[in-house]
Amino acid sequence: xxxxxxxxxxIARLVGLATPLLLAGCxxxxxxxxxxxxxxxxxxxxxxxAVVWVTVTGVMVWSLVRYRRKDGDDRLPxxxxxxxxWEFGWxxxxxxxxxxxxxxxxxxxxxxLHQQPDPDLTVEVTGFQWSWRFAYPESGTEMVGxxxxxxxxxxxxxxxxHVRLASADVIHNFYIPRTLFKRYAIPGTTNxxxxxxxxxxxxxxxxxxxxxxxxxxxxxxxxxxxxEEFAGWVTAARARSTAQRAGTTGG
Amino acid sequence: MATTQVPAxxxxxxxxxxxxxxxLEYLTTVDHKKIGILYLYTxxxxxxxxxxxxxxxxxxxxxxxxxxMGQNSYNQVFTMHGTLMIFLFAAQxxxxxxxxxxxxxxxxxxxxxxxxxxxxxxxxxxxxxxxLSSFVVAGGSAAVGWTAYPPLSDARxxxxxxxxxxxxxxxAVGLSGILGSINxxxxxxxxxxxxxxxxxxxxxxxTVLVNQLLILLAFPALTAALAMLxxxxxxxxxxxxxxxxxxxxxxxxxxxxxxxxxxxIIILPVxxxxxxxxxxxxxxxxxxxxxxxxxxxxxxxxxxxxxxxHMFTTGQINLYWFSxxxxxxxxxxxxxxxxxxxxxxxxxxxxxxxxxxxVGFLVVFVIGGITGVFLASAPIDxxxxxxxxxxxxxxxxxxxxxxFGLFAGLYYWFPKMSGRLLSEAWGKLHFWSFFxxxxxxxxxxFLLGLSGMPRRIADYSGIDRWTPLNLISTVGAALTGxxxxxxxxxxxxxxRKGAVAGDDPWxxxxxxxxxxxxxxxxxxxxxxxxxSERPVFDLRHGLDHPExxxxxxxxxxxxxx
Numbered sequence: 001x002x003x004x005x006x007x008x009x010x011i012a013r014l015v016g017l018a019t020p021l022l023l024a025g026c027x028x029x030x031x032x033x034x035x036x037x038x039x040x041x042x043x044x045x046x047x048x049x050a051v052v053w054v055t056v057t058g059v060m061v062w063s064l065v066r067y068r069r070k071d072g073d074d075r076l077p078x079x080x081x082x083x084x085x086w087e088f089g090w091x092x093x094x095x096x097x098x099x100x101x102x103x104x105x106x107x108x109x110x111x112x113l114h115q116q117p118d119p120d121l122t123v124e125v126t127g128f129q130w131s132w133r134f135a136y137p138e139s140g141t142e143m144v145g146x147x148x149x150x151x152x153x154x155x156x157x158x159x160x161x162h163v164r165l166a167s168a169d170v171i172h173n174f175y176i177p178r179t180l181f182k183r184y185a186i187p188g189t190t191n192x193x194x195x196x197x198x199x200x201x202x203x204x205x206x207x208x209x210x211x212x213x214x215x216x217x218x219x220x221x222x223x224x225x226x227x228e229e230f231a232g233w234v235t236a237a238r239a240r241s242t243a244q245r246a247g248t249t250g251g
Numbered sequence: 252m253a254t255t256q257v258p259a260x261x262x263x264x265x266x267x268x269x270x271x272x273x274x275l276e277y278l279t280t281v282d283h284k285k286i287g288i289l290y291l292y293t294x295x296x297x298x299x300x301x302x303x304x305x306x307x308x309x310x311x312x313x314x315x316x317x318x319x320m321g322q323n324s325y326n327q328v329f330t331m332h333g334t335l336m337i338f339l340f341a342a343q344x345x346x347x348x349x350x351x352x353x354x355x356x357x358x359x360x361x362x363x364x365x366x367x368x369x370x371x372x373x374x375x376x377x378x379x380x381x382x383l384s385s386f387v388v389a390g391g392s393a394a395v396g397w398t399a400y401p402p403l404s405d406a407r408x409x410x411x412x413x414x415x416x417x418x419x420x421x422x423a424v425g426l427s428g429i430l431g432s433i434n435x436x437x438x439x440x441x442x443x444x445x446x447x448x449x450x451x452x453x454x455x456x457x458t459v460l461v462n463q464l465l466i467l468l469a470f471p472a473l474t475a476a477l478a479m480l481x482x483x484x485x486x487x488x489x490x491x492x493x494x495x496x497x498x499x500x501x502x503x504x505x506x507x508x509x510x511x512x513x514x515x516i517i518i519l520p521v522x523x524x525x526x527x528x529x530x531x532x533x534x535x536x537x538x539x540x541x542x543x544x545x546x547x548x549x550x551x552x553x554x555x556x557x558x559x560x561h562m563f564t565t566g567q568i569n570l571y572w573f574s575x576x577x578x579x580x581x582x583x584x585x586x587x588x589x590x591x592x593x594x595x596x597x598x599x600x601x602x603x604x605x606x607x608x609x610v611g612f613l614v615v616f617v618i619g620g621i622t623g624v625f626l627a628s629a630p631i632d633x634x635x636x637x638x639x640x641x642x643x644x645x646x647x648x649x650x651x652x653x654x655f656g657l658f659a660g661l662y663y664w665f666p667k668m669s670g671r672l673l674s675e676a677w678g679k680l681h682f683w684s685f686f687x688x689x690x691x692x693x694x695x696x697f698l699l700g701l702s703g704m705p706r707r708i709a710d711y712s713g714i715d716r717w718t719p720l721n722l723i724s725t726v727g728a729a730l731t732g733x734x735x736x737x738x739x740x741x742x743x744x745x746x747r748k749g750a751v752a753g754d755d756p757w758x759x760x761x762x763x764x765x766x767x768x769x770x771x772x773x774x775x776x777x778x779x780x781x782x783s784e785r786p787v788f789d790l791r792h793g794l795d796h797p798e799x800x801x802x803x804x805x806x807x808x809x810x811x812x
Contacts (some may be wrong), residue, residue, distance in 0.1 A: 177703025186491025
């Protein structure tokens with residue numbers, strides 16, 4: 001009885017130790033609808049992975065302890081060459097687990113890659129060595145960044161933002177870590193996807209694909225604002241870029 | 252001067268008094284064992300160079316900001332680190348072991364084409380030197396990542412001869428691989444000793460057979476990709492240039508059609524080593540020999556159907572096919588892990604350094620394999636592609652699994668190659684420092700990647716939460732680097748003063764343990780009869796032992812007279 005109690009305590013202590021580790025390994029909270037779906041999928045995989053790893057490592061450690069050869073023991077253990085039932089089992093069980101993970105993946109994938117036929121806003125993102133250009137074709141405004149002056153992508157919350165992604169030179173990778181999403185910007189090709197931000201705030205973005213000397217400087221930020229603030233920002237930005245254009249022509 | 256394939260009677264050569272071969276003998280040799288040793292020494296030379304580059308990377312990343320090198324140097328350093336480790340170390344080091352042990356495992360006197368074998372080695376050495384020479388040309392080495400994606404690797408964006416030397420050097424190494432593969436395949440198919448049927452060859456031979464088939468099928472794709480890249484750079488051929496109707500996506504397809512099988516080219520012989528070492532130190536036969544053979548073929552077959560999981564974020568591929576195929580490849584890999592565990596189960600396990608390395612292999616390979624399943628899921632890949640998560644994943648497989656497996660093989664086979672045992676005390680120090688150092692280096696990188704740290708950046712100023720994990724990783728890397736020292740010292744001392752091993756120090760199963768340590772030039776003075784996949788076990792216990800000669804195919808007559 002005492003023994004059982006001790007074991008239970010050990011197990012509880014182990015679980016207590018493992019829980020924070022497992023939580024540290026969870027996906028970060030996403031700020032888009034699409035990213036939230038990816039985060040949930042990741043955490044499902046993590047739970048399955050933890051069980052599989054603990055099982056496999058547990059069996060191994062048990063074997064090492066239980067079947068360790070004693071000094072001077074020269075007996076030959078029973079020579080088992082195989083067992084078709086066991087082998088069938090450990091082919092079938094992984095197949096079932098994998099099938100479940102495939103189903104979860106396909107469902108998440110269709111959520112993440114779904115494109116609204118009628119998005120609220122379209123943004124043209126162009127990567128170049130070494131910054132980004134964000135253009136809003138509907139309002140005729142654009143932001144062009146540089147390595148020294150990273151650009152800012154301003155978008156409204158709870159609206160579908162349709163991104164058309166291209167590159168002016170080499171392959172880049174448009175990445176906003178808090179969306180848990182990224183996509184290559186490839187010269188000669190346009191990639192399209194939707195992002196629906198659900199949290200107001202400012203988030204970091206960067207190029208994730210190595211693209212030459214200034215790659216680490218190819219950062220940007222995303223500012224998620226309310227729909228009203230966004231309308232105001234568009235008006236101001238349009239006035240600013242008209243003034244800039246006039247200035248450029250004049251100079 | 253070395254001669255070959257002499258099935259002649261034994262020369263007057265004392266079993267353990269093997270004369271030390273001189274430099275000239277190594278330069279002119281066509282003996283598979285000496286060529287194997289040349290491959291091993293060269294590969295470890297490259298490993299030290301690549302390892303120093305890795306230390307530079309980790310030193311730079313220990314804290315934010317640029318400390319030790321400029322952006323451009325950093326880009327060269329990580330490019331060459333990957334190039335050296337993947338192309339010039341990982342694939343070559345297992346070729347060295349295969350060269351040494353395949354003929355011994357088959358009961359043959361040498362490989363099928365000894366001269367071509369020497370040609371492969373020298374071609375790969377010169378290819379490697381061409382790649383390394385790019386460090387000293389104007390403009391420095393390639394700085395485009397080991398994958399060299401165009402247009403970045405095109406002449407418009409990456410000037411300088413360093414990039415061209417990279418391409419030409421790797422073309423030579425690729426050709427050497429193809430020659431070597433024809434040689435080893437012919438050896439396995441044609442030079443097996445009487446009685447050594449296909450289903451009696453050691454698992455290491457099976458894995459090398461499949462690994463060489465993969466080389467034969469995948470390396471030509473690498474050759475094509477590199478040749479097109481070269482033509483684009485030198486003559487503006489435009490294969491990958493959208494302005495000329497080409498596309499960089501084509502390069503990605505061809506490169507990864509080679510690149511994913513390359514992962515299995517590197518790791519399959521390691522699976523073979525684990526399948527040799529585990530039974531010997533568990534004193535049981537390999538569990539599910541035939542299942543292991545079929546799993547090896549399945550993995551190899553699937554490896555040609557999953558390449559575009561490296562391209563999930565390009566938006567240019569069929570996600571369903573490549574994702575589902577990548578999931579499924581986990582099943583035959585799982586079968587292998589379970590069979591190794593079942594081999595240990597109810598065995599009589601002695602935890603020698605070689606066996607400890609197997610344990611290390613299993614722990615890290617399962618982590619590497621499971622995270623591979625994460626990456627097979629396209630949405631998860633959208634989150635972690637091009638981040639340190641991927642770096643952690645493939646280092647768990649390509650550093651952890653490869654090196655633990657390789658060290659298992661080296662501690663196991665060193666006595667056969669040198670006639671002397673490695674020290675167990677130094678070996679255990681080597682194991683524990685490497686095991687702790689390795690996990691300390693790479694486990695934090697999963698968390699860094701998950702929180703968004705991209706690969707291939709020298710500086711992460713402004714993102715303070717990445718600093719502690721990077722510091723842990725760098726401390727781990729230093730420990731990993733130091734863990735190699737007890738190994739080097741162990742080899743150095745044991746070669747001179749190690750305990751004399753005798754023919755069969757571990758009670759082995761396969762034929763190499765039936766000859767002297769080191770083996771004579773023609774390998775065997777006489778061969779035991781072969782009735783099972785464990786001929787030396789049968790020899791030790793006598794054929795009337797109930798277990799001897801068991802579990803073989805019904806065909807007991809020798810296949811060839």
